[in-house]
Amino acid sequence: MYAQMVESTASDDDPEKLAAFQARIDAGEKIEPKDWMPEGYRKTLIRQIGQHAHSEIVGQLPEGNWITRAPTLERKAILLAKVQDEAGHGLYLYCAAETLGVSRDEMTEMLLEGRMKYSSIFNYPTVTWADIGAIGWLVDGAAIMNQVPLQRTSYGPYSRAMIRICKEESFHMRQGFDIMMKMANGSREQKRMAQDALNRFWYPSLMMFGPSDGDSVHSSQSMAWKIKISSNDELRQKFVDQTVPQADYLDLKIPDPELKWNQDKGGYDFSEPDWSEFHAVLKGNGPCNSDRMKARIRAWEDGRWVRDGLMAHAQKKAAGKVAAE
């Protein structure tokens, strides 16, 4: 279906249509599924929304690791609700991408065959309970920084999905910060765990925003189309500026000796992440890439009988062979 759609619209990229399309974007209009759009716009959206959806789904794995080991019943209930929310986010996003002519099954197969990505951050392990705090505080914090502007993205279904997702992400961030507060104000050992989690998640969180603007392949076209509203470096800077005072409040230290306030720019100077590590993770060589992919492949294979059963039922129903419910 996706291939057919690509073929049927490829010939539409004529200069007049492109100019009219760009004028709509520049005027702040939303593009809706049945509107004409350049093939590059459609493909970029499928890549970004699909990658985002996969990230929400894979992102359940590191946190799911702690559901059975949460320290109290209340923490377990909160974590369960958060992980369920992430599944919901994945589903809204797959639905938004489906309006562009690609099915959820096709996107999943592309992920499993290595033709689509998910966020680098989920290739890091959660080794202590404090990591669950650090994920909520830093990872969801970085996700919100990226996703709040996406509520104004030019593609209608994506922007509407982001409105609900952002509301839920802000609860996620607060629950993470709440865990960090408990740990940072707890025993010496708890505070050490909180600091250790910050040390391990700081740079991977900065990497979530993608490569520096000079190395970002897609940013300039995506920003012209208002698929992306802010650049990778702009968002990374905002994230650092927001997070440093929060670390101070927790009395934890950001693991960056170069970090300092720059009065002239009105923001912090900070060290870049190790980009060679980022590229290694994207190539599949992070600490948990192979575990994450194995879990996704197993879930896909284990669920095959359900998908086949539902499809068979739908086909019978369409052929009038099943009594109306």
Ligand code: 3HC
């Ligand atoms: N992880 C994996 N791949 C990444 C990445 C990251 N953190 N950052 C960039 N990349 C990839 C890009 O996908 C691209 O590769 P591709 O051409 O094969 O797709 C390449 O690196 C070059 O990067 P660009 O800057 O040119 O790519 P983009 O313009 O797409 O920008 C982005 C990257 C900022 C992540 C953008 O895609 C985006 O804003 N996506 C929507 C948000 C999203 O996906 N968030 C996932 C975060 S996790 C989450 O939301 C779950 C929550 O519960 C915490």
